[in-house]
Amino acid sequence: MQAHDxxxxxxxxxxxxxxxxxxxxxxxxxxxxxxxPKFLWDYQPVAGWVAVAAxxxxxxxxxxxxxxxLRGLDDLQRKIMLEAMAIGLGVGVVGGFAxxxxxxxxxxxxxxxxxxxxxxxxxxxxxxxxAGNLRYR
Numbered sequence: 078m079q080a081h082d083x084x085x086x087x088x089x090x091x092x093x094x095x096x097x098x099x100x101x102x103x104x105x106x107x108x109x110x111x112x113x114p115k116f117l118w119d120y121q122p123v124a125g126w127v128a129v130a131a132x133x134x135x136x137x138x139x140x141x142x143x144x145x146x147l148r149g150l151d152d153l154q155r156k157i158m159l160e161a162m163a164i165g166l167g168v169g170v171v172g173g174f175a176x177x178x179x180x181x182x183x184x185x186x187x188x189x190x191x192x193x194x195x196x197x198x199x200x201x202x203x204x205x206x207x208a209g210n211l212r213y214r
Contacts, residue, residue: 092149099139106132157209165202169194 109117110128118124147155173194179185 092146096139096142096146099135099142103132103135103139106135153213157206157213160209161202161205164205165198168201169198172197 106128110125110132113128114120114125147158150158173191176185176189176194180188
């Protein structure tokens with residue numbers, strides 16, 4: 078939330094902390110699930126499934142934390158975030174499916190991973206938030 082002078086209120090800052098913590102926890106479990114098999118447990122399937130399950134559980138809590146964060150925003154910030162999410166998701170989905178279609182008919186030779194489209198979605202989302210904040214200034 079914003080105070081009348083444009084600064085963030087203490088309540089809004091308090092809502093960011095749980096989201097930041099769960100975001101970092103999700104990233105840590107994602108890294109563990111991706112790099113643990115090679116560096117920590119020599120591709121043992123049980124350990125791999127435990128790491129993936131932990132990532133899913135922490136990811137679900139992260140989603141809930143993000144929803145709580147959004148509910149704590151004022152109407153304008155919520156509108157900016159909603160528009161940014163729509164743009165980010167749209168670019169990721171449309172770009173991903175266009176890439177898949179082009180790959181299926183052998184129009185492109187290089188292999189892109191899901192990480193590229195996840196990163197693209199995140200960057201577009203952040204740019205859209207910045208643009209929205211400038212637009213509604």
